[in-house]
Amino acid sequence: MPQGIPTEYVRSRTLGDATLTMISDGSGWSTIINSLVDVPQEVWRREVDANENAEVMVGYNVAHLRLGNASILIDLGFDDPGPESQWMPPQHQRSPGVEAGLVTIGVKPADVTHVLITHxxxxxxxxxxxxxxxxxxxxYPNARHFLGRTDWEEYASRTQSNSYPAVNLGTLLTLGQLELVDGDREIVPGVTLIHAPGESPGHSLVRVQSRGEVFYFLGDLFHHPAEVAHVDWVSRGRDATRMRASRERLIEAALRENALLATAHMPFPGLGRLERTAEGIRWRVVD
Ligand SMILES: [Zn+2]
Structure with a gap:
């Protein structure tokens, strides 16, 4: 098995009254750090473990949250793994997939009540x-889906009609199952979608609070721990000014709340906490 590919792809933990489950949809070598704007390779290589092609190992993580009567999926992942899959970045390995991962924790597609899409x-x-x-x-036929409005209006609706964003989000909108959100929105008590633009115009974080414990699913706010230490390290195609502001806002809140954090693209399970050190803010991996 190639280096960095997890053999386990579902991991659950308790978060106050909630159960949080991280599910890996796959992993692989990515050029995300090599596409940083205005950061030469000799600079980022001092802090990043990359291969000879200047690629880093990334994960593709989604989260499930069980809280009261709510069964909440955060991000949808790829289409089904297998030869029919249209969405498979080169050099990437798929896990059995999000739907299969949910089954391992007793969640069938029809059970999901809410789907929160970071971008x-x-x-x-x-x-x-x-x-x-x-x-x-x-x-997820019974789920209400939520997405930051500008990600549809300023991005997905402008992509080619056969693109994954256009096909999937367009279908959900037509079916009346996708709600476009302006700003921040509490979805169920304790679970809030927070607008955090930069990666995309409508990019959002998910904040969960239960019995004094705080958790954020960060989507693509940080792709790699080096972006925590360097909030101005932003890859091509993103809005660097808004990304930096969103990162600074989250860092301040997460330190104050001692929040557990999850990222979509750090290696599975993608969890961590922030800590203040003599050298600055650092990402500490949580298993
Ligand atoms: Zn992503």
Missing amino acids: AHGDHVAGGTIVRDGRRVAR
């Missing part, structure tokens, strides 16, 4: 719909 990039939305009996339908 409209393909690796976060491709799993949103599925073709059944010749019709494209929501994979």
Whole structure:
């Protein structure tokens, strides 16, 4: 098995009254750090473990939260793994997939009550719909889906009509199952979508608070721990000014709240906490 590919792909933990489960949808070598704007390779290589092609090992993590009667999926991941998959970055390995991971914790697609989408990039939305009996339908048929409005209006709706964002989000909108959110929105008591633009215009974090414990699913706010220490390290195609502001806002809150954090793209399970050191703010991996 290639280096960095996890053999385990589902991991649960308690968070106050909630159960948080991280599910890996896959992993692979990515050029995300090599595409940093205005940061030469000799500079970032001092802090980043990259291969000879200047790629870093990334994960593709989604989260599930069970809280009271709510069964909440955070991000949708890719489409189903297998030869039919249209969405498979080169050099990447798939896990059995998000739907299979949910089954291991007793969650069937029809059980999911809410789907919170951090942003409209393909690796976060491709799993949103599925073709059944010749019709494209929501994979989670009873779930209300939520997305920052500008990610649809300023991004996904402008992509090619056969792109993953356009197909999946467009279908959910047509079916009346996707709600576009302006600003911040409490979804169920204790679970809030927080607008944090930069990676994309409508990019959002998910904040969970239960019995004094605080958790954030950060989406693509940080792709790598080096971006925590250097909030101005931003990859091509992102809005660097807004990204930096969103990062600074989260760092301040997470330190104050001693929050548990999850990222979409750090290696599985993608969890960590922030700590203040003599050298600055650092990401500490949590198993
Ligand atoms: Zn992503």
